[in-house]
Amino acid sequence: MARRHNLYLVANMPDHQPCPLTTSPSSSCPSDGRWQFNTNVVFRSDGQLVARYHKLNLYYEQEFDTPPQPEIITFDTPFAGRFGLLVCFDILFHEPTISLVERGVRQLIFPTAWMNALPLLDSVQFQRALSLGANVTLLAANLRFNQQRMTGSGIYTPFSATYHHARKGDLEEGRLLVARIPVLDPLWVGQSMATEEPSSSQATDSGHCHQGSCFQPPTPVSPSTPTFISYMQRDPYTFVLLNETEGKLNVCYGTFCCHLQYRQLPEGNSKELYALGAFAGTHKVNGSYVLQVCALVRCAGLETSSCGQEVEEAETKMDFLLEGKFGTRYVYPSVLASHMVLEQPEHLEKTADGRMTMKHSNMTGGLVTACLYGRMYHLDPKRP
Template identity: 40%
Template sequence: MACIMMELWWKLSVCFFCYQVVSGRVKREGHYVAAVYEHQSILSPNPTALVDRQSALELMGRNLDIYEQQVAAAAGQGAQIIVFPEDGIHGFNFTRRSIYPYLDLVLHLHSVKWNPCREPYLFNDTEVLQRLSCMALKNKIFLVANLGTKQPCEHIDPHCPSDGRYQFNTNVVFNDYGMLVATYRKSNLYFEYAFDAPPEADYILFDTPFAGKFGMFTCFDILFFEPAVNLVRQYNVKQVVYPTAWMNQLPLLSAVEFQQAFATAFNINILAANIHHPTLGMTGSGIYTPLKSFIYHNMESYGGKLIVAEIPVITPDYKTNLESNKIFRENLYHSYTMFTSTSMDDQVCYKEGQEALCRVSEKGNEESSPIFYAEMMYDNFTFVPVQENKGELKVCANTLCCYLNYQRAVLTDELYALGVFDGLHTVHGTYYVQACALVKCGGLCFSTCGQEVTDATALIDFQLWANMSTPYIFPLLLTSGITLDFADHMGWKNNHYFISKNRTSSGLLTAALYGRWYEKD
């Protein structure tokens, strides 16, 4: 009897140390459950009209009612943190004056500990913060949301606007007790005339008991060194929350495509929540790890979407462990659990190893390929067509040369082209890009290369590499229906950066190296 009891105690102890029960679900050690919500926000019919605070609260309250439902649903699936999108509560297209009634007061103070749900009397004009705080407290969950905020300033402040207040596009974080633990003010505004950029970029971290430190930034910030890249590098951040209101732009900057590329490039987890307005080209959210992505992209239907997934905690030595632990790598796919049903709109993607082989192209049929020029992403790309069933191609612009070794695994009559751009992008933002891209063209004429395309049938085995001048390279691999795939191999070899893939999971839309040369912005 004593032996039986000892055996039972041992089994229970093993289970206790390996697993934790979270909201009725079993969560494995070294993992956490995250949620993001793609929200179709209820918008003001006339955002430039001047309204009073009560009217603004009524509109925002309708969006917060939906948030409240989704927080409860996520917590019910074991989520420990939930992220909501940029502009989800108040909407967009305001003027500086018309947005004012929608702004909560947030004093950007790191030393103040405040629970808006339990202490609503401390500050005026904090009704939205109070509701968000109560959602976090009631459901025992970390909550990340984006809202408009105001902060008074004195004219002795050289940056203080003439109306005596700052207006910020702000992310707020509440812990599972409803405490306001972090605020972040967006630095890189995207034609947001209602808001001010902070005088200095915020570098914001917050601690969690389940995954350590998280960093955060917002939407357009992801394309710039400050603060997004510098935050990840300087503070060695491995988990990022990312509210966004992203308008998709194919073939290189669709939301899910670049969100995954950022996670892959920096070997981090990203919890990305986008707004859902298909008529404006806005969709694309996901939970991304360097090896697997849970995404939602839907331009056909309306309504919100909750994604909940269990993912591993990434630690500072994650990359070293990954490369050295073959057993971990082989079993990685089985270490994930998705708590939402998988459909055509919920894609699960993963990649294997990162060992590399890159060979320099020999002179061959690339010299006989005609060079042509076409606009892609508002930039003048230099292209060569991919005309044969297999071959080697090269195309150059300025100092950047791109090389492609390819073979069509499934033969189709679709036209593909290899394009290169090395220069300053100046439309909808100014920033320097080095891009090397294999793309499907919109038709069979060269002039259609660079157009937005969403479907493809060609399966192509390829190696793509380039003599990039920047270390900041985002590998893009987009497949038919705006789905994602991962490269088999990627990295640096002989001063070239490369990606390679044998047989994409579906028809290839884009395989690209998107480099950002921040110093030349």
């Protein structure tokens, strides 16, 4: 196919690899003497196999093995320079995603079978957020599997987004996305490749850490405090309600705080509840990784217990400025509007001390989520 159409082709498939049988208890070699990996393969325009990447971060994939060593795999093209490879759940972890970025790779290819996880990790929402936050191009191809809520693919650059997100009732099996985008590979365009050094804000005092988390849990809420705890994607967020049509709010999870300035523009007679939430700690369900998150979300109902639940539609537009001071430089911004529509933040600013600000106005649809999703890779549990 690659040769016939004179193109580079990336495909995802299983790959069998022989491994050394040993009696060592620490050996990862299965009893039949072979590994089976979740694999990306790359064919260049003459049909030659030029790259193969084995997925590192498995997500309930009992049929696959974890490679014994992380792989950082790239391939070069004559038309756009260098590309890096990752698969699905890999996108949330330092290896291989951030290792590729830190090596100067600005163009990533991402086959995935992503189950939409509103309100923070819808497929196109986080694809766009990664592209913006890491300043990379991401070519994302998602499996279409409605029964498992797997929809949403796109071509993302720091400046643009071409995407498709199927919704309930859509009968089409898929859609081809085509876009002309700029080349970001610095070597290909004749610039020097630079690798950022870890920021000083990543330093931590291990004396304050406990079980993989260096954050204090939220303090008990007294009756006079207008905050409440509600679970969002199974993490206990501290929330505060937006009780006015405009104003300023702060909410903290321990010592990590989020700030919001907002003005609501409700449509018609709609009455929708919104809340500002903060979380800092180790997410321990469906994987284990450390987060700092500021999120403005539409609640599913008019009760505080509905804040953090999945919502796909909203009518209330909002002008806002969302801000947090993060202990990491890896913060991924997103604005998700009604019916899975992405909005490009009007202004993003990151300061040397870790402060991240996202400003947006003139929304085209009702606000579902505005999020600053910080990943504390350096605090993640160590691999066995």
